[in-house]
Amino acid sequence: DYNYRFELGQLYFEEGLMDLALQQFQLSQRSPKVRTKSLLYMGRAFKGGKKYDLAVEQLQTLTKELQLMDETKKSAIYELADAFELMGRESEAIEEYKKLYQHDIGYRDVADKINAFYERKSG
Numbered sequence: 001d002y003n004y005r006f007e008l009g010q011l012y013f014e015e016g017l018m019d020l021a022l023q024q025f026q027l028s029q030r031s032p033k034v035r036t037k038s039l040l041y042m043g044r045a046f047k048g049g050k051k052y053d054l055a056v057e058q059l060q061t062l063t064k065e066l067q068l069m070d071e072t073k074k075s076a077i078y079e080l081a082d083a084f085e086l087m088g089r090e091s092e093a094i095e096e097y098k099k100l101y102q103h104d105i106g107y108r109d110v111a112d113k114i115n116a117f118y119e120r121k122s123g
Contacts, residue, residue, distance in 0.1 A: 002031030
């Protein structure tokens with residue numbers, strides 16, 4: 001059952017067992033019911049395992065699949081921007097943070113990140 005796989009993946013993820021978590025999310029993404037959440041957690045798990053390029057791929061796939069700017073898409077964009085930041089790819093990170101800023105200025109610490117970027121740029 002794919003829901004069980006997803007829940008097991010979450011447990012592994014929370015314990016920091018990223019490879020085991022990924023294995024479960026790779027299986028659970030086959031279910032339309034948990035595909036979105038599975039892809040988001042796969043991105044987070046790759047990021048947690050410092051496999052930032054793989055995280056970017058997963059999170060880009062997810063953001064393209066999601067049409068509405070709901071909490072899941074916001075979370076995916078934020079995780080994507082964070083992965084870019086961790087890779088030292090600031091311009092790509094800022095482009096993703098800008099998407100969030102335009103839709104929800106109060107989302108997490110996006111306003112701070114955008115303001116800091118523009119301060120560095122003008123300074």
